Structure formats: structure tokens, C-alpha cells
Amino acid sequence: MKQLIKNxxxxxxxxxIGCGEKEEKKKEGFSVTRQKTETEKPAxxxxxxxxxASERIDLTNKGLGPVTSVTLNPEIDQAMASTGKEVYDKxxxxxHRIGKKFIGPAPNGILERRTPEWVMNMILNPEQMxxxxxLAKDLLVEFNGSxxxxxxxxxxxxxxxxxxxxxx
Numbered sequence: 001m002k003q004l005i006k007n008x009x010x011x012x013x014x015x016x017i018g019c020g021e022k023e024e025k026k027k028e029g030f031s032v033t034r035q036k037t038e039t040e041k042p043a044x045x046x047x048x049x050x051x052x053a054s055e056r057i058d059l060t061n062k063g064l065g066p067v068t069s070v071t072l073n074p075e076i077d078q079a080m081a082s083t084g085k086e087v088y089d090k091x092x093x094x095x096h097r098i099g100k101k102f103i104g105p106a107p108n109g110i111l112e113r114r115t116p117e118w119v120m121n122m123i124l125n126p127e128q129m130x131x132x133x134x135l136a137k138d139l140l141v142e143f144n145g146s147x148x149x150x151x152x153x154x155x156x157x158x159x160x161x162x163x164x165x166x167x168x
Contacts, residue, residue, distance in 0.1 A: 052142055053135060053138035053139045053141070053142045054101070054105040054106075054139060054142055054143075055113070056113065056135065056138075057112070057113045058113065058114065058115075058118075058135055059113075059114070059115055060115070061114070061115060061118050061133070061135060062115050062117035062118055062121065063115075063117060063118035063119075063120075063121030063122060063125075063129055063133055063136070064121060064125060064128050064129055064132055064133055065120070065121030065122075065124050065125030065128065065129065066121070066124060066125065066155065067117045067120040067121050067124065067155065067158075068117060069117065070115075070116035070117050070120060070159070070162070072116055072166070076163060076166050076167055077163055080159070080160050080163040080164075081160070081163045081164045081166065081167050082164075083157075083160040083163075083164075084157075084159075084160035084161040084162065084163045084164030084165070085164045085167075087153065087157050087160055087161050087164075088107075088161050088164055091151040091153065092107075092151070092161065095146075095148070095149070098168060101143075103143065103146050104143055104146065104148060105139065105142075105143065107165050107168060108165075108168035109168070110165050110168075111162075111165060111166060114135075116162055118133075118135075119162055119165065120155070120158045120159065120162055122136060122148065123151075123153055123158040123161060123162075124150075124153060124155065124158050125150075126147065126148035126149065126150050127147075127150060129148075130147050130148070
């Protein structure tokens with residue numbers, strides 16, 4: 001029994017010595033001592049805010065598709081806008097809601113952010129637009145990978161929808 005107590009005391013002494021302050025021995029070879037400077041930024045810097053694709057303004061991009069030029073009269077063509085509303089209610093309302101984000105972006109104010117050509121090409125040629133147009137690609141990401149469906153509208157119908165968007 002005395003031998004067991006001696007062994008335990010010996011082990012405790014070794015443990016206490018082992019847990020004491022250790023002096024780190026320098027190893028031979030290459031070493032780098034890095035000092036933090038005042039210009040160094042912390043690793044967790046808050047990310048800068050990035051404008052969402054649906055809010056980004058690009059009035060130069062005409063998109064990809066059949067429409068290369070659209071002339072908007074200063075006055076809104078009410079008959080065309082009315083036709084455009086009918087087409088919009090029938091073909092677009094399932095995914096686009098006025099004044100709020102839904103499956104797709106809200107159409108109101110679109111002509112303050114996009115060219116008329118881009119809007120019409122997105123309506124008429126959404127497949128190519130989401131594959132090749134940078135803004136359409138970003139919209140696809142923003143709206144959870146939900147691509148805009150090609151509703152098979154004619155250029156006249158798309159132009160009427162565009163005129164309706166001018167009234168929103």
C-alpha cells in the first residue's frame with residue numbers, strides 16, 4: 001500500500017512539473033514573426049452593400065433578341081396600354097405583381113431602370129437573355145433560379161405590355 005501511495009505521489013509530482021511554465025525552445029530553420037500593423041483590417045470586415053439586379057439601373061443595355069430600336073411617344077397611347085394590361089393580366093400576372101417582388105420582379109418603374117428594347121427582348125426572348133445577358137443572369141440568381149417563361153407573345157403584344165408599363 002505504501003508503494004502505491006509513493007507511486008501516486010510521484011505521478012502527481014510529474015504532472016505538476018509537466019503543467020508548469022514551459023520555456024519554448026527555438027527550432028532551427030526558417031521562421032517568420034508577424035506583427036499586426038494599424039492599416040491591417042480585421043478578418044471579418046462587413047461586406048459592402050451590392051445593389052440587387054432588380055434595383056440596378058442600366059439604360060444602355062438593349063438586350064438580345066429581335067428588338068433593336070423602340071421609339072416611345074411622349075404621350076402614352078391609352079388604347080395600346082389598355083391592350084397591354086389585358087395581355088399582362090392574362091400572361092404575366094402569374095409571376096409578376098405590381099409594387100412587390102413575387103416569383104419575378106415588379107414591373108412598375110421598369111423603364112426607369114431598363115431600356116424599352118431590353119424589356120421587350122426579355123418578354124420575347126427570355127431563354128437567350130438569361131443565358132447571355134449579364135443583367136438577366138443576375139435577375140435569375142436574385143429570383144432563386146426561376147427563369148422567365150416564354151409566353152409566345154408577338155412583338156405587337158410585347159409593345160402593348162411595354163406601353164402598359166409606362167402607366168404604372
